Amino acid sequence: MSDGPTTAPLIEIEHLTKRFGHFTAVDDVSFSVGRGEVLGFLGPNGAGKSTTMRMLAGFMPPTAGTARICGHDVQTDGIAARRTLGFLPEGAPTYPDMTVDGFLRFVAKVRGYRRGDLEERVANAVALTHLELVLPQPIETLSKGFKRRVGLAQALLHDPPVLVLDEPTDGLDPNQKREVRALIATMRPHKAIVISTHILEEVDAVCTRAIVIAAGRVVADETPAELQERHPSGRLEDVFHQLTLEDQKDAA
Amino acid sequence: MSITFIVARRELAGYFATPVASVFIVIFLVLQGALTFNLGNFFSRGLADLNPFFTFIPWVFLLLVPAITMRLWAEERRLGTIELLLSLPITQAQAVVGKFLAAWAFCAIALLLTFPFVVTVNILGNPDNGVIASGYVGALLIAGAFLSVGAAVSAATKNQVIAFVLALAVCFLFAMASYSVVTDFLSQNVPSLAAIARRLAVIDRFQDFTRGVVSARDLVFFASFIVFWLFVNTVIVERTKAD
Numbered sequence: 001m002s003d004g005p006t007t008a009p010l011i012e013i014e015h016l017t018k019r020f021g022h023f024t025a026v027d028d029v030s031f032s033v034g035r036g037e038v039l040g041f042l043g044p045n046g047a048g049k050s051t052t053m054r055m056l057a058g059f060m061p062p063t064a065g066t067a068r069i070c071g072h073d074v075q076t077d078g079i080a081a082r083r084t085l086g087f088l089p090e091g092a093p094t095y096p097d098m099t100v101d102g103f104l105r106f107v108a109k110v111r112g113y114r115r116g117d118l119e120e121r122v123a124n125a126v127a128l129t130h131l132e133l134v135l136p137q138p139i140e141t142l143s144k145g146f147k148r149r150v151g152l153a154q155a156l157l158h159d160p161p162v163l164v165l166d167e168p169t170d171g172l173d174p175n176q177k178r179e180v181r182a183l184i185a186t187m188r189p190h191k192a193i194v195i196s197t198h199i200l201e202e203v204d205a206v207c208t209r210a211i212v213i214a215a216g217r218v219v220a221d222e223t224p225a226e227l228q229e230r231h232p233s234g235r236l237e238d239v240f241h242q243l244t245l246e247d248q249k250d251a252a
Numbered sequence: 253m254s255i256t257f258i259v260a261r262r263e264l265a266g267y268f269a270t271p272v273a274s275v276f277i278v279i280f281l282v283l284q285g286a287l288t289f290n291l292g293n294f295f296s297r298g299l300a301d302l303n304p305f306f307t308f309i310p311w312v313f314l315l316l317v318p319a320i321t322m323r324l325w326a327e328e329r330r331l332g333t334i335e336l337l338l339s340l341p342i343t344q345a346q347a348v349v350g351k352f353l354a355a356w357a358f359c360a361i362a363l364l365l366t367f368p369f370v371v372t373v374n375i376l377g378n379p380d381n382g383v384i385a386s387g388y389v390g391a392l393l394i395a396g397a398f399l400s401v402g403a404a405v406s407a408a409t410k411n412q413v414i415a416f417v418l419a420l421a422v423c424f425l426f427a428m429a430s431y432s433v434v435t436d437f438l439s440q441n442v443p444s445l446a447a448i449a450r451r452l453a454v455i456d457r458f459q460d461f462t463r464g465v466v467s468a469r470d471l472v473f474f475a476s477f478i479v480f481w482l483f484v485n486t487v488i489v490e491r492t493k494a495d
Contacts (some may be wrong), residue, residue, distance in 0.1 A: 057335075058338075058339060060494040061494075082339060082340060087336075087339045089339065091332055093336050094333065095262075096331070097269040097270055098266075106262050107340065110259070110341070112341075
């Protein structure tokens with residue numbers, strides 16, 4: 001890809017490791033993401049994608065290694081790091097009793113917006129994720145796709161330079177998936193974005209770079225085109241299978 | 253508006269968004285009324301005070317406060333919203349204090365709604381309203397003490413039933429600490445603990461307030477008790493949030 005990072009990386013992860021007892025969920029993962037990049041984070045279930053994203057969001061303390069967002073260490077300078085971060089946690093959790101409007105206003109208030117600014121931010125996030133019609137509804141009454149969009153709206157609300165989205169299109173129908181991908185593509189030039197996904201076609205559609213993680217380790221870090229060349233068939237599915245299965249053999 | 257207050261407001265609104273608030277308040281008032289008027293012989297005593305009311309209120313709180321606190325963190329962990337909340341630019345202490353304040357404000361609302369008792373004794377006689385006021389301060393403080401225990405316990409589990417039962421058990425220990433069952437047992441077996449237990453007895457401290465005595469010692473006791481448990485709460489959240 002010709003339009004790679006233009007400035008210093010907004011996300012820097014160095015030797016990030018997470019152990020749960022004897023189990024190593026994330027094993028010495030390092031990468032950085034610059035403005036203008038959309039990094040696809042691929043791997044089988046349980047490979048350590050969500051754990052890595054949680055550590056990046058400052059939610060889970062790493063066993064070793066560091067993560068920085070816009071130069072702020074997520075552990076020692078967490079508040080500053082989280083101000084510049086929009087995070088969609090796994091499963092897009094939201095408060096079911098709250099209305100969409102109430103929830104987004106809560107997030108906007110916590111992020112320090114008041115009055116006019118607050119209205120503007122909420123309206124903008126609602127427009128980007130097409131939530132206008134469900135604003136007064138309690139979140140628990142919404143369909144899975146709408147719930148995910150509420151989670152997305154919350155992450156985009158403060159127009160952060162860094163977006164970390166854990167399976168942003170999970171549960172959406174094909175049209176909604178296309179919309180979200182288009183949204184990510186329009187935001188790309190101004191942000192560093194990390195998305196995790198199971199859907200390999202998504203990598204082709206929106207990502208400028210892909211990292212394949214298996215059993216907690218990075219097994220590939222390259223452009224989608226380069227990734228495709230790893231298998232004679234040129235299909236990402238075959239590459240994914242090859243990379244992640246080889247690793248399981250190593251582990252066994 | 254500080255972040256702690258924003259968190260507290262959301263949490264408090266959460267009680268009223270569901271039937272939790274109305275069920276709690278109705279049960280609280282019915283229980284408190286039944287105990288005061290029937291068991292407490294409110295009328296036949298022929299005294300214009302709220303002593304029967306204040307005798308029972310710690311025990312009613314003991315039973316109902318864990319029902320308020322059980323969801324505070326357990327629900328947040330079960331739904332995964334804790335990940336959302338703590339990845340916003342707020343500190344864990346702000347989240348812990350905000351949630352506690354919401355629960356405390358809710359108890360204060362329930363207590364305020366007992367005003368008909370105050371009105372009744374004032375119509376029937378000439379009570380010492382200063383004593384009643386200090387009794388209410390004590391009631392709010394003992395609710396705060398139980399809430400701080402319950403909130404910390406709630407952070408240790410994803411299961412609301414476990415959070416309820418554990419909070420009830422721990423609060424019960426603190427409530428019973430001054431009763432002879434506990435003190436006799438301790439002084440016979442572990443004398444060193446008996447003295448500590450007597451000092452930690454929340455009911456003894458509360459009774460000073462119901463006699464109209466608001467002492468700095470008791471205020472400091474309740475303040476440190478609550479702060480200690482909020483600290484424990486923060487530590488538990490830090491340790492267990494990502495499990």
